[in-house]
Every structure is written in structure tokens, then in C-alpha cells.
Amino acid sequence: xxxxxxxxxxxxKTKKKTxxxxxxxxxxxxxxSKHRCGRCNKVLSGTPxxxxxxxxxxxxxxxxxSRPYGGTLCSDCLEAxxxxxxxxxxxxxxxxxxxxxxxxxxxxxxxxxxxWFNDLSKE
Ligand SMILES: [Zn+2]
Numbered sequence: 001x002x003x004x005x006x007x008x009x010x011x012x013k014t015k016k017k018t019x020x021x022x023x024x025x026x027x028x029x030x031x032x033s034k035h036r037c038g039r040c041n042k043v044l045s046g047t048p049x050x051x052x053x054x055x056x057x058x059x060x061x062x063x064x065x066s067r068p069y070g071g072t073l074c075s076d077c078l079e080a081x082x083x084x085x086x087x088x089x090x091x092x093x094x095x096x097x098x099x100x101x102x103x104x105x106x107x108x109x110x111x112x113x114x115x116w117f118n119d120l121s122k123e
Contacts, residue, residue: 037074092120
């Protein structure tokens, strides 16, 4: 029987042929799951999935995209968030847009800093 530490389902097994012709089983740790968008659950691009020890060796730009919310939100959700914030800025910053209708979207507001709306309504 195999050693206890290799009997876990989180261990990946690969069969390898040795130069002698024998088949041996190699054991390795499985990769963790891919990073997903916090809002729409889409798989994020530009974020590697590997064990923490290997991720640590990567440079900062290899770990996540360097845009705001990189590694947290996908590009579509980030665009939606920025457009959402801009709509509020326009409504409360310019008098001619005061009667513009706005629908609140709490899935987006989660990612805005706390108190973002209080700063707008004061001005
Ligand atoms: Zn998304």
C-alpha cells in the first residue's frame, strides 16, 4: 500500500516510464482552482493559478493585471463599475442632469470604497 500522505484525493498521480522500462507512479500536489471574477464568476485572465510557493517567485506584474481592481473583477465588470460611478458623478456634479434616472446596482456598489456616495451628496 502507498504511504498515507499519498492516499489523499488532493494528490495528482502520473504514471512515468523509467529508462529501465518499469512504470512508476509520480505523486504531485494538485493546482488550486482558477481565480474568478467577484461579481460574475467568470474565470479571470492574467492571474496564474499554482501553489503559493510558486506564485511567490513571480514578479508583481505576473501575478495580476496592473489596472484597478485587477485580480478581483473581470474587465467587463470593471467597465460597468466605472460607468456606474461616472453616472452618479454626472448626476450630482452637473445641474442639467439632475433629473436623470438612476438605478442602484448593489453588486457593483460592493466594490466602491465605503462612503463614496456621502462625498457626492455633500458637494
Ligand atoms: Zn465579472
